[in-house]
Amino acid sequence: xVDTSGAQGNETLLFLTDEQLxxxxxxxxxxxxxxxxxxxxxxxxxGYGRAHHRAMHFIKRTPxxxxxxxxxxxxxxxxxxxxxLRTLIDDRLVRSEVGTRDKRERHLTLTETGLELERALSDAxxxxxxxxxxxxGPEAVAGFRQVLEAMMDGDMRRHYAxxxxxxx
Amino acid sequence: xVDTSGAQGNETLLFLTDEQLxxxxxxxxxxxxxxxxxxxxxxxxxGYGRAHHRAMHFIKRTPxxxxxxxxxxxxxxxxxxxxxLRTLIDDRLVRSEVGTRDKRERHLTLTETGLELERALSDAxxxxxxxxxxxxGPEAVAGFRQVLEAMMDGDMRRHYAxxxxxxx
DNA sequence: CTTGGAATGTCAACAAGACTGACATAAAAT
DNA sequence: ATTTTATGTCAGTCTTGTTGACATTCCAAG
Numbered sequence: 001x002v003d004t005s006g007a008q009g010n011e012t013l014l015f016l017t018d019e020q021l022x023x024x025x026x027x028x029x030x031x032x033x034x035x036x037x038x039x040x041x042x043x044x045x046x047g048y049g050r051a052h053h054r055a056m057h058f059i060k061r062t063p064x065x066x067x068x069x070x071x072x073x074x075x076x077x078x079x080x081x082x083x084x085l086r087t088l089i090d091d092r093l094v095r096s097e098v099g100t101r102d103k104r105e106r107h108l109t110l111t112e113t114g115l116e117l118e119r120a121l122s123d124a125x126x127x128x129x130x131x132x133x134x135x136x137g138p139e140a141v142a143g144f145r146q147v148l149e150a151m152m153d154g155d156m157r158r159h160y161a162x163x164x165x166x167x168x
Numbered sequence: 169x170v171d172t173s174g175a176q177g178n179e180t181l182l183f184l185t186d187e188q189l190x191x192x193x194x195x196x197x198x199x200x201x202x203x204x205x206x207x208x209x210x211x212x213x214x215g216y217g218r219a220h221h222r223a224m225h226f227i228k229r230t231p232x233x234x235x236x237x238x239x240x241x242x243x244x245x246x247x248x249x250x251x252x253l254r255t256l257i258d259d260r261l262v263r264s265e266v267g268t269r270d271k272r273e274r275h276l277t278l279t280e281t282g283l284e285l286e287r288a289l290s291d292a293x294x295x296x297x298x299x300x301x302x303x304x305g306p307e308a309v310a311g312f313r314q315v316l317e318a319m320m321d322g323d324m325r326r327h328y329a330x331x332x333x334x335x336x
Numbered sequence: 337c338t339t340g341g342a343a344t345g346t347c348a349a350c351a352a353g354a355c356t357g358a359c360a361t362a363a364a365a366t
Numbered sequence: 367a368t369t370t371t372a373t374g375t376c377a378g379t380c381t382t383g384t385t386g387a388c389a390t391t392c393c394a395a396g
Contacts, residue, residue, distance in 0.1 A: 079356085079376095106372090125193055236345090
């Protein structure tokens with residue numbers, strides 16, 4: 001029986017061995033460690049954790065975002081996020097403002113100090129990403145992004161796509 | 169002054185905007201969630217966590233490995249690893265044998281039951297990886313691997329390279 | 337040979353950051 | 367007026383990191 005599957009060219013005749021897949025899996029594991037290593041060091045000095053970084057990143061990306069929106073992006077419970085936001089607000093890194101249209105909502109923005117820390121964290125992360133991108137070259141970068149997008153869950157891919165073309 | 173840097177072709181004239189780097193960072197974040205989602209579900213049913221998966225993966229990869237070797241791959245403290253190993257050994261998923269040459273060492277292997285669970289976990293992870301690789305195509309996969317390798321810390325890259333060409 | 341240090345692994349206690357469940361408040365929607 | 371939604375909080379649990387203390391084993395220098 002002849003394989004006639006795959007209307008899209010790339011899907012035909014792609015026999016992936018378990019070995020190839022294993023390498024991809026291990027690459028993902030080891031690379032993620034590098035991905036978080038630099039910000040982690042800064043966070044540790046300041047007494048924060050990765051959870052604080054994630055929250056600050058997406059507040060920076062969508063200033064004025066609500067707690068609920070942040071929850072669906074981060075995929076944690078509100079109790080978990082609340083603890084992190086509490087410390088960031090108490091430390092004056094994040095500002096929480098009651099919504100004008102809907103007074104139940106809290107709109108979150110980074111303060112000046114918050115922007116500074118976020119800048120330090122993302123600078124460190126960008127340095128590594130830039131070095132990796134330069135070493136690998138533009139075509140590799142395109143492939144990198146393609147595979148990662150295909151690896152996301154539906155919900156996450158939606159969030160990613162929505163943010164992707166949003167100006168900073 | 170003319171830019172003549174970069175003996176390797178790919179390193180010349182690569183101006184990466186913060187926007188491009190940010191997309192890479194967010195892609196990495198969202199994709200890693202997908203990467204772990206499927207095994208996490210199985211682990212949760214069985215009452216284990218991601219740490220157990222990591223330990224089992226690398227024990228499978230290097231049967232008879234010592235605790236110390238596993239430590240340097242996983243990058244955690246021996247006390248942290250010990251707790252995870254303890255439950256795996258007690259549950260008869262991992263066998264720990266005192267070294268013959270050096271009796272301080274413990275040599276770790278997966279039992280039959282351990283191999284079964286590891287198989288279930290890696291199957292789930294491979295399905296997603298295979299789907300992503302198929303969707304993206306072989307050139308994208310090559311780029312994906314290149315960027316990830318460039319993103320690793322030195323230590324991790326060494327571990328990755330050593331494992332990379334080891335038969336399963 | 338003995339002894340002291342290094343390597344290895346275990347036990348105990350603690351912290352961060354996930355989780356669930358229960359409940360309060362306020363506002364919006366029906 | 368009642369229900370639903372958005373948010374916050376309190377209490378308690380779990381996983382998985384951490385450090386500190388300690389036991390065992392090995393090896394090498396005296």
